[in-house]
Amino acid sequence: MPVTPPSTPDRSAYLLAARGEPVPHTPVWFQRQAGRALPEYRAVREGITMLESCRRPDLVVEITLQPVRRYGVDAAIFFSDIVTPLQFAGYDIEIKPGVGPVSADPIRDAEGVARVRPVTAADVPFTTEAIQQLVSELGGTPLIGFAGAPFTLASYLVEGGPSKDFAKTKAMMHGQPDLWHALADRLAEVAIAFLSVQVEAGASAIQLFDSWAGGLSPRDYERFVQPHSAKVFEAMKQYGVPRVHFGVNTGELLGLMSEAGADVVGVDWRVPLDEAVRRITAAGGAPKPVQGNLDPALLFAGWDAIEPEIDRILAEGKAAPGHIFNLGHGVPPNADPEVLERVAKYVQAKSAHVPA
Numbered sequence: 049m050p051v052t053p054p055s056t057p058d059r060s061a062y063l064l065a066a067r068g069e070p071v072p073h074t075p076v077w078f079q080r081q082a083g084r085a086l087p088e089y090r091a092v093r094e095g096i097t098m099l100e101s102c103r104r105p106d107l108v109v110e111i112t113l114q115p116v117r118r119y120g121v122d123a124a125i126f127f128s129d130i131v132t133p134l135q136f137a138g139y140d141i142e143i144k145p146g147v148g149p150v151s152a153d154p155i156r157d158a159e160g161v162a163r164v165r166p167v168t169a170a171d172v173p174f175t176t177e178a179i180q181q182l183v184s185e186l187g188g189t190p191l192i193g194f195a196g197a198p199f200t201l202a203s204y205l206v207e208g209g210p211s212k213d214f215a216k217t218k219a220m221m222h223g224q225p226d227l228w229h230a231l232a233d234r235l236a237e238v239a240i241a242f243l244s245v246q247v248e249a250g251a252s253a254i255q256l257f258d259s260w261a262g263g264l265s266p267r268d269y270e271r272f273v274q275p276h277s278a279k280v281f282e283a284m285k286q287y288g289v290p291r292v293h294f295g296v297n298t299g300e301l302l303g304l305m306s307e308a309g310a311d312v313v314g315v316d317w318r319v320p321l322d323e324a325v326r327r328i329t330a331a332g333g334a335p336k337p338v339q340g341n342l343d344p345a346l347l348f349a350g351w352d353a354i355e356p357e358i359d360r361i362l363a364e365g366k367a368a369p370g371h372i373f374n375l376g377h378g379v380p381p382n383a384d385p386e387v388l389e390r391v392a393k394y395v396q397a398k399s400a401h402v403p404a
């Protein structure tokens with residue numbers, strides 16, 4: 049069934065769902081929807097580093113729009129990375145293809161913490177320009193701004209690269225708590241600064257990625273991480289845009305991540321959405337819209353396996369006051385764009401309310 053695009057983001061299915069209001073259909077977009085799964089992305093990125101592409105408004109606009117054109121998703125996400133605001137502020141961290149962010153000089157002391165500085169709008173005129181252009185080209189499709197949450201960003205800075213156990217980060221938290229809190233506070237300022245630039249330029253919603261928070265116990269999360277993410281959400285409240293919070297493997301943390309101040313809680317594939325709503329409300333909080341949660345691995349399982357999974361997720365999502373359909377994590381680089389397009393169209397058609 050064709051989906052008529054709204055004329056302003058404000059009435060879009062994505063923002064209606066994020067506010068818990070009635071929707072024309074369940075909105076759908078894909079975390080990491082821009083990227084290597086798309087041949088048109090690989091073509092425009094050819095010979096250009098990630099950092100350089102993030103500094104070029106023409107490329108940012110094109111790469112952000114590619115998945116919207118291709119999949120017909122209900123939201124765009126600004127093309128950047130969680131570490132780019134640090135790079136723009138002169139911090140020496142590199143994005144290694146196939147690896148992720150790596151730093152040759154990891155943070156282990158106060159001198160290292162002092163090297164972290166938030167970007168200002170003056171540092172990133174290209175970000176403001178790209179977002180303004182995107183908002184005008186996107187019309188009624190909302191643009192999501194995003195940043196890395198203090199813990200996930202810190203994990204790259206302290207470990208020096210991707211990590212499975214976050215041993216050095218946890219050692220800093222417990223062994224040098226003052227240093228840890230100083231670092232996390234600076235990273236909260238980085239996130240606030242970058243998110244503010246994006247919203248002031250016209251982004252309609254923000255998502256704070258704490259992708260690796262699931263590596264923490266609830267006790268550690270509450271003590272070492274939640275106050276810093278809460279600071280970000282609190283600072284962004286003044287803009288009145290929906291604030292989404294997402295992490296992987298966060299089944300034990302959903303209540304605490306919700307309490308940090310999110311308006312919408314992102315859920316990976318491990319916890320069914322109705323159970324996620326139960327966990328979010330377990331400590332007495334109000335139910336909130338949720339986002340998720342098709343296992344990205346299912347994209348490779350064939351349509352006969354995918355369709356019933358989507359049906360199940362749509363049914364479970366009804367337990368929440370709003371549901372934004374998404375993958376439980378990012379689009380894998382080897383995903384088939386045709387499958388993603390079919391998922392988006394199916395979600396929109398299956399959930400559409402046919403006017404009487």
Ligand code: CP3
Pocket residue numbers: 078079080081082083084093098125126127128129130131143144145146147148149194200257259377378
């Ligand atoms: O489409 C979108 O979602 C917008 C763009 C986006 C990127 N990174 C572009 C990117 C977003 C939202 C991110 C967030 C991000 N970056 C997260 C949180 C989301 C998640 O997946 O959990 C994290 C943990 C990072 C850190 C990071 N940067 C990783 C793990 C990688 C992948 C490394 C690799 O090459 O496999 C990157 C690099 C990166 N960021 C790429 C893209 C498109 C790939 C690099 C490239 O295409 O050259």
